[in-house]
Amino acid sequence: MSEQDGGAPEQGAPRPKKQKKRKKPKRPVPRLARGFRDQPPGKLVARRKMIETVSRVYESYGFTPLETPAIEYVDVLGKFLPESETPEGGIFTWKYDDDEWVALRYDLTAPLSRYVAKNFQELGVPFRRYQAGQVWRLEKPEPGRFREFTQLDIDIVGAGSVLGDAEIVTVLSEAMEALGIERGSYEVRLNDRKVLNGLLEVAGVNEDQVATVLRALDKLDRLGEEGVRLLLGPGRKDAGSGKGEGDFTKGAGLGDEQIETLLRFVLTPAEGRSRYLEIAGELLAESKVGLEGLAEMVELDEILTERGIEGDRVVFDPGVVRGLAYYTGPVVEVVLTYPVPDGQKPFGSVAGGGRYDDLVSRFTGQKVPATGASIGVDRLLDALERLGKVEPRSGMCPVLIAMVEKQYRATYQRWANQLREAGIPTELYVGSGGLGKQFKYADRRQFTAVVVAGGNEIAEDQVSVKDLRLGQELSADTAVSRANAGEDEEAARTQAAADRRAWLEALPGQVTVAEGDLTETVKGILARYQSPSS
């Protein structure tokens, strides 16, 4: 930075450092808030499509859309710590203008129960609605887990029978298939909280052990039988990483016999609903709640069978717990059963839900049964992406019209309109720079076709259209051919020049047609890459 120097190289090191610091103005770093992310166009469009597809299924079953605000009073959401006057952690909260605590919603179910309680008179039950929206949770972000994500909910309020639960289960299954997830590649897993409660009763689990036990059972898929056994008994030390140790998790302290009773049921293979019903029948004979739950499952099995929904779509799985949530009856979980690509993490559940009969009564004191489920849109989308089931170019404009010579601007604009009228999204290049730059732009933005016409074409009433993807393939071939040119520099240079000439002359993937055939030609190119799904 300074011209003069020399002299004393042996000291004065710290000083220039400070000067440097002062010189640079403090600019904000363009960083993202922890746990949040941008959504690139491809993802956004794919997400929108997914929501549309599923919504259509929902509507076909009589569900209607509803939107509630992103912010609710904290006590409405049910997150309140009366002791400290401060809301519990885990959610985004702040004090609103009238000195009351508000929060960003952490799910769509709590706001729904608020809505129902508020409008109960006019609504009439059963009330079916679906809702897609962002929810926010202030938790530790992890790969695939963010502080803002999208849920797609479906609920029936005011229907107490398992017919409502069956409806939810059916719609979830239909939704998966509408998204192109083949039967057999997903599984709707069903269980019942009453059955679980009965099981705990039979096993002689104390009131204060219930939470720990349920949590432990919920971890079967991740920790395996041995891990769960430890958590039910003395406790478990996690693997940590590297040199080990790790943290110790306290167990429920159950006896061997109790553990055996629990595991005997929970480890029952999920295939065949009748097997589930059989074992539950044997185990729960002594438990009132258990038998209630069993009766629900029996009826669910009947209803589903009547609907023609067999075990290849909906299974009964005693291992489904669904956390400590507010569920009171049947609980559902949807998992993808595609084989996991080598070494990657399993897909996990992409949707979940169940019956919650106490949520509205929080407000009204009146018991209003409800049942529903929520699809984790981002997670499901990520899974489909990993499986290559999402068109990576979705949302990208397919056609670019190059601004070859400004004098033909009017013509280019006319063509653009013509293509749009034919239903083809078309972009007119509005940047600066020559053709080379425009092609680079087209390449990076992943256009499928470029319309290019200068004086040469226009004089003949013609137009050139280049298939970019085809061109890319063709040019890859020439690149290979010149790889073995040898070491001789001179030869290599002429070879390169020749390549250049050949490349320019070949105009790979490009055709020149009569102006009148523009639309058809473009359509033809786009048709080559049309994916069958969309």
Next chain:
RNA sequence: GCAGCCGUAGCUCAGCUGGUUAGAGCGCCUGACUGUGGAUCAGGAGGCCGCAGGUUCAAAUCCCGCCGGCUGUACCA
């Protein structure tokens, strides 16, 4: 939250036991090849060496704290 590992250019990383202007590959930008993305060639931009302290004549390198990332675990309405 707890525990362990990690933090050098946009990306992947090099920089030995502290020693003068911190490097590479890829990517990016400009230009050449006279209307075409590839290839080739010539230039170029870009680093508070995560942040803030400390030890030292001297720190990207050693020590401490914080922040951030990864992994496991806890929580997950």
